[in-house]
Amino acid sequence: MLHPANVTRRFIELYEEIGLLPVRLHDLRHGATTLAHAAGADLKGIEEMLGHSSITITADTYTSLLPEADLAIAEAVARLVPRARVTSETTAPEGSESVVACTK
Structure with missing residues (x-):
């Protein structure tokens, strides 16, 4: 069996050895969670993967x-954001976009 102190030391x-800045082993858990969420995993799935009792812990x-x-x-x-075409009454400067944001 692996002792946690030996895993951390290794x-x-x-x-x-490879010249990385110091990082806690536990920080990898946070990093993996962030990457999983960015990849499209939903928070409920991540919560279950991590074994959290609440989705709030996972999210926050x-x-x-x-x-x-x-x-x-x-x-x-x-x-x-809704867009509207420029009409002949409202002329846009040459070379500008032909759409403007609506102002409703």
Whole structure:
């Protein structure tokens, strides 16, 4: 059987050997959770995988928003903003976009 202290000691040896910055072994659990969520796994599935008693623990403590996910959310929201074509009464400057955001 593996003793937790031996696993931790070996982990430290490995990251020092390859020149990585220090990281706790437990931080890999958080990182894996964030990656699983970014890959599309739902929080309920992640909660069960980690053995948490509550989805709140999983969401609040174990996941982070990756910059790529943040950008994807912003772009998805922008696609929902209604757009209207420029009419002949409203002329757009030459070379500008032919759509403008509605102002309702």
